[in-house]
Amino acid sequence: MSIVILDEHTRDKIAAGEVVERPASVVKELVENALDADAKRIEVRLDGAGDAITVTDDGCGMSPEDLSLCIHRHATSKIRTADDLALISSYGFRGEALPSIAAVSELEIRTRPGGSDTGNRIVVSAGNVIATGEAPSAPGTTVHVRRLFFNTPVRARFLRSARAELARAVGMVEKLALARPDVAFRCESGGRLVLHTPGGGDYLETLLALAGLETAREVCLGSAAVVGARAVALVGSPATCRADRRRQGAWINSRPVSVRGLVEAAEAAYPWGVLPGRRHPLLYLLMSLPPEDVDVNVHPAKAEVRLADGTPAFALAAAAVRDAAAARVLAGAADIAGAGLRAGDIAGAADIAGPAAPPGMQRRVRYGEGPAGEPGAGTRSWPQPAGRAGHMLAVGEAPAAWDLWATDLSALRPLGQVGASWLACDGPGGLVVVDQHAAHERVIFEHLGAGTTSPGSQVLAIPAAVELSPGDFARWTAAEEVLAESGFVTEHFGGTGVLIREIPADLAGARWSPEPLLVDILAALEDEARAAAPLGPRLAARRAVASCAAAVKAHQPLAGPELSSLLSQLASCREPWRCPHGRPTVILITHDELARRFGRQ
């Protein structure tokens, strides 16, 4: 797409104003340009007090002509006429950012369009072109901003400390990274890597990379949708509550935005008791709304958007939070990944968060045109949420998630084992059936991650030597360290041999040997790596160890005390309702359901 200068009429339609207020806004504009250029990897480098900013992308690049045009006001490749404004799906459209930045800094752009083998550069200082010409460049674009605000001392004085500005700029990258899990982000500040996301398209892995496991495991996810609009809410447990709202935010159509009252409306639906003075839980709203409903043309920095009257956004946001609460799916992102957010759902979330079609004019999303109210043909479609995110039950119709959640697992009366795989229990709400394997998996998974209460690792008297297949050996090499963190201490033993020195205490016993366990775990790790939504290595290791350990314990006949013990261990889990892979550990067949089945209703 080539750049044209917008006509007068169109220019006037665009809200005027300054785009560049501070380093963070420069970062935002440059990253958005990279996203609009279809980049898959974006690197941001911040130096000094945030007055030196470099954004490198592997996007489509610019031709020499476009390069010389792009620094002119209202030069954009993204819209042509005022009509296009209603259907904006790219981040930029004003053609304002680069000229504004160029006016207050020294700007150098190096770019090379795909398919061309020469690169070009342009250097601009305080709005004046200083140099142009061919220059070596990798495919994509690097925008290098130096001496930001050097010629506007007043603006410079409004800036806060370097630390604060840098933090703000990093925060901006974080928001954009969260908006676009399909893009790999790296951000260095003062030479230190402060943020990186894998870019696999997995929303949850991105959250994990950004927020860390400790936070991610406190988060649960819910969703709500009506025709043409959908909300996903990432809601933190009370443990994530803070006095400020720094860990709250909204994204609409992949754009970090602020909408008056939206987060507040969602927070009002938050059901958990919260400590006084710490009133704001982690709350991220990812919404997909028809572009017609979203007026992004309010503020030049586009941070604040206005929603059309009658938008379902507020109701959806609250519903999504309630859904998250009902599901209470949280726990390790592992669980998020599994819990009701299997591949499809995650893709759904990612989809909401990121444009699926190539950005640009062709990505016009129209809603309500498809059959049966599905999003219209030619647009991205959302996978239907698998029931409700975090649904608990498959029996009967509406899953009685709340009923089950209200069930005190430790108060269940075990009735006995069914088919050596399930435990039947009498619960207050009905018949509760526990999947022995899934329950063990959950229990072991949490033990492995439990830190201080970790069961530790049993040192072996006779270290066990295993000769691995080359494939297993390669997997072992990659996983050695994380396995050790899970209590599986191993070392290389010549060739493809591995010596097992310690195993998780949970698994020690004369009944099973460490060798096959290691081989099984390596196989399980391979499955984890192949999963639709691969996890970080630590979670993957924990999950693999847990499932193999559970497999070892499965199909064991359990007698009375062991039944109760498994139940009480499950009850004491943070997230008893699902195994680390997201399958339910427990189902409830309500009294109503039983009555109905027996034709008594």
Added chain:
Amino acid sequence: MRFAAAQVDLVQAVQTVQRAVTTKSTLPVLAGILLTAQDEQLALVATDHEISIRCSAPARVEMPGSIVLPARYVSDILRKIPSGEVSCEVDEGTARALLLWQRSQFVIYGFAAREFPQLPAPDGARKLEISGRALRDLIRRTNFAVSRDDIRPVLTGALLEISPQRVAVFATDGYRIAYAHADGDFGGQDSMSVILPGRALGELQRLLPDGDERIEALIGGNQVYFRAGGVEFTTRVIDGTYPNCRAVIPRDYRATLQAGTEDFLAACDRASQIAREGVQMVMLKLEEGHIRISSETPEIGSAQEEVQAQTTGEPLEVAFSARYLMEALRTTDSDQFMLEISGPGSPARLRPVGKEDAYHIVLPIRLD
């Protein structure tokens, strides 16, 4: 074949050999007992390829011969027959046995004797003589530690080290090691060692007389033959190299404790009730004059026990599996025991006080 014998003698003989009967084999004949009537005796043999047991009962043999009868029916029926004489007539052509007593008669279908595998003759280069009690004790004090998973076949057996003056046994499942020895005059000249299956040793332990009565063993390359009283017991030998357990024994210790076995065992047992199922981890903390045993499970509660003990060395704190500690303590056969600790990640040795004839190596649970 025709014979008559006393019901009690038959029941006893059947029960003795029955432990070697297997129903899991692809050879159905191994679910039976080979009966051979000859020389005023009825010989009974059962085998499952790993072990075989042979014994005999006094009988009045009218016509010698042999047959294989299904162990389950023979033993059930014999036990329910009133005491007195039972006679048995066998049609070897059809492999049927007719059991007669008082006015009852039962027909049992069996197998022809030639279908029963030929047992290797007693054979072995090395002879061992040991009292029944000593061998029983050695097995009792070690055999519990063998592995029950046959991934590492050698660990499913115990290592017997035999020399003219000492018989020593090692058993380990890879998690802990049990050792015991007996001194005496065991015959033979050279020293040798052999790995015997844990299950075989368990059966042997049941069969051995509990007295000073000496039993005889012949140790061969792939089987060991025992003769104890009228019972002959043969077991297969496990091939392979047994791990060098002595290498695991630490050379020096950072702390020791000596305490009353019963007290400590009971305290450990109680504390482990609070420990999480499956791991049963207890913390041992050595303090001046006593040892503190504690356990904690967030969802259950916590336990603290204090047991009087003489402690030396560093005030270490080490976690162990209560199960391994308790299994070791139960076989120290001594009022007082000594635990020598070399650190939170290194082997510890547990042994009786006042005796040098046994020890256990228990490995800690590492917590970092």
